Amino acid sequence: MDKYTLWSLRLGYSAKQAKIIKAVGINSFLENSFAQEFSLEIPEFIQNSPKSFKELQAIRKKLKSSPEEAKAVLKKEQQTHSDLKAWWIGKMLEDEFPLREKMTCFWHNHYVATYQKVKVNNWVFQHNQILRENAFGNFKVLTKKIIQTNAMVTYLDNTDNRRGNLNENLSRELLELFTLGIGNYSEEDIKNGAKGLAGLGIGENGATYRKFFEDGDSFSYLGKSGNFKVDQLIDIIFQQPKVPYLITRKILKWFIYDNPTEELVQYYGSYFKEVDFEIKPLLTKIFTEEFSKPTAGSKIKNPLEYILQLIQELNLPVKNEKAIAFFIKDQGMDLFNQPNVKGWDGGNSWLTSQIFLQRNTIVDAICNGRPFGQRRLVKDDEMMESTAQNNSITVKLNWNKNQNNKQIIAELGNRLLFQISENDQLDFEKILKYDFDGTSEGSDNAVLRLFNFMAKLPEFQLI
Numbered sequence: 001m002d003k004y005t006l007w008s009l010r011l012g013y014s015a016k017q018a019k020i021i022k023a024v025g026i027n028s029f030l031e032n033s034f035a036q037e038f039s040l041e042i043p044e045f046i047q048n049s050p051k052s053f054k055e056l057q058a059i060r061k062k063l064k065s066s067p068e069e070a071k072a073v074l075k076k077e078q079q080t081h082s083d084l085k086a087w088w089i090g091k092m093l094e095d096e097f098p099l100r101e102k103m104t105c106f107w108h109n110h111y112v113a114t115y116q117k118v119k120v121n122n123w124v125f126q127h128n129q130i131l132r133e134n135a136f137g138n139f140k141v142l143t144k145k146i147i148q149t150n151a152m153v154t155y156l157d158n159t160d161n162r163r164g165n166l167n168e169n170l171s172r173e174l175l176e177l178f179t180l181g182i183g184n185y186s187e188e189d190i191k192n193g194a195k196g197l198a199g200l201g202i203g204e205n206g207a208t209y210r211k212f213f214e215d216g217d218s219f220s221y222l223g224k225s226g227n228f229k230v231d232q233l234i235d236i237i238f239q240q241p242k243v244p245y246l247i248t249r250k251i252l253k254w255f256i257y258d259n260p261t262e263e264l265v266q267y268y269g270s271y272f273k274e275v276d277f278e279i280k281p282l283l284t285k286i287f288t289e290e291f292s293k294p295t296a297g298s299k300i301k302n303p304l305e306y307i308l309q310l311i312q313e314l315n316l317p318v319k320n321e322k323a324i325a326f327f328i329k330d331q332g333m334d335l336f337n338q339p340n341v342k343g344w345d346g347g348n349s350w351l352t353s354q355i356f357l358q359r360n361t362i363v364d365a366i367c368n369g370r371p372f373g374q375r376r377l378v379k380d381d382e383m384m385e386s387t388a389q390n391n392s393i394t395v396k397l398n399w400n401k402n403q404n405n406k407q408i409i410a411e412l413g414n415r416l417l418f419q420i421s422e423n424d425q426l427d428f429e430k431i432l433k434y435d436f437d438g439t440s441e442g443s444d445n446a447v448l449r450l451f452n453f454m455a456k457l458p459e460f461q462l463i
Contacts, residue, residue: 001296001463002414009463010255011287012098013305014312015415026291030284033099034136038091040129042122045083049121052204053150056120080121085335086321088128093308093321103135103283104128105304106254108335109343110247111146111178113155115336120150124336126206127151139247139277140238143178144231148200148207156341159201162213166194173341179237181246185222192219196228238277244269248282256290257298258347297418297462300350303331305463306359310366310455313415315396327362331355351461360456367452369395399447401439405432412451417459424457 007026008018011033021029050056063070092101108131115124127149134142146152153159153170161167171193175185199213209229218227224236237243248269252260268286275281301309307327310316325335332355338344399408409428413420420428431450437443454460 001416001418003291003296005415006296006418006463007287007291009301009305009309010299012102013092013308015309016312017097026288027284029097030099030287033097034280036095036097036100038100038132040133042125043083043087045087046080046121046125049077049080051122053202054204077119077121081115081124081336082322082325084121084125085325088335089304089321089324092304093311100132100135102255103279104132106251107131107135107142107146109254109338110250111152112338112341112343113149113151114338118151118154120154123149123151123154128336136280136283137278139272139279140234142279143174143238144234147174147178147230147234150202150207153201153207158197158207161194161198161200163195163198163215166191166198166215168194170194170200171197174233175237177341179234179246180240180242184240184242188220189222192221193233195219196221196233197230200230241273244272244277248272251282251286253299253346255286255299256295258300259298297459299463300347300461301463302344302346302350303328303333303355306331306461307362310363313397313451314366315398316366331358356458356461359461363452363455367395367448395448397444397448397451399438401443403438405429405434405436408432408436408438408447409450412447412454416451416454417457418462419459424459427453 002018004018004022005015007021008015011017011021011029017029020032024032050059059073063073088101092098092105095101108128111127111131113124113127115121118124127146130145130149131142134145147170156170156173157167158170161170168190172190174193175190176182195215195217196219198215199209199211200207201210201213202208216227218225221228221233222236222240226232228236245265249260249265252264252268257264268282271285272282307324311324328335329337332339332349333344400411403411406429409425409432413428417424428450431453432446436446438447
């Protein structure tokens, strides 16, 4: 696989950015990615959903007396949630430098707070926007902000955590999944952390303490004694020597390696500590240093990377982001609704026999022009476009018409496959024979058949 295509897939969702990376270099590409503008405005579709606890209480009170109205409101909120997924996928597709959205998705799967449990679209949206705004910021600062969201205290039941009746869920996951990892704290730390978090519940613009439910007793937490609240608890956590390694391992797994070596985890984790948990320099160091290594084929594509690459390669319409959301949900990657607090497992879970079959089925469907709506494309002056058409859509694959069969195979292979075996090459040459003529009738469909064949290989599932 071409190195620039590989890193376009890793730092985005398709080969769309490959030419930019090749032209400006990885360092400049990262600088542009970090500087990518983004909006924190509330989208119109979500503005009529309840934003504050008071609004939510008023709606709930009203709905208790009207089952029919309650059903209508629930349906409307489900529609809003569907719009929220489509809105996010649209950002992933449209951004010139999509690294911020990919990093937002990483944090989304780290600090899990699902809509199924939270049930308030605006709180889920606020949670997502905090992740986006701080995607390249400071890990400790982000942790403090995200723990104090209405979405998080609701999702991890801290609304039930109060003096004399502690709920340890948020305290446990703060240590186990968000920062330190199993084995680097005690059960007593979890219990005492719950005391510090007691009374932290839903507020108007974010989680806030309610004095009546707070625990005022002194306690010991990771070797420190006092009466600590949420910010102080997190400050103490980030003084622990093991903090950098859990998140560094997850970043390496998200972007490059399904199974990063312990040596790499320790190396980059130690650097993360040196830069005081600043995310931008850590990402810069990882990406620039791993860029020069032959690492293709070390990670299974997640459903987003898989489907958005197909959409870009075949120039498919992006009008129906909801269809994309449905597909990735069917593949086990439901945005805003991970299966549990641990998030999506990734790795081998993205390539079960059922998922592989679904992927091959969707490739056949796309190459026959069935899903994702209709679109008319302008012809590219530099490349000829393969076309397959039925009653639904026109599929257009870019390829260079003035090449022989082996050159076309190499061109597509460099874009799609991390390696090509001798047997695969022979199979490709059976589809595009030695006397293949790109100007002949039917050549477009022949190249599209080659693409379809390549996209159904196990090698296409990896980056």
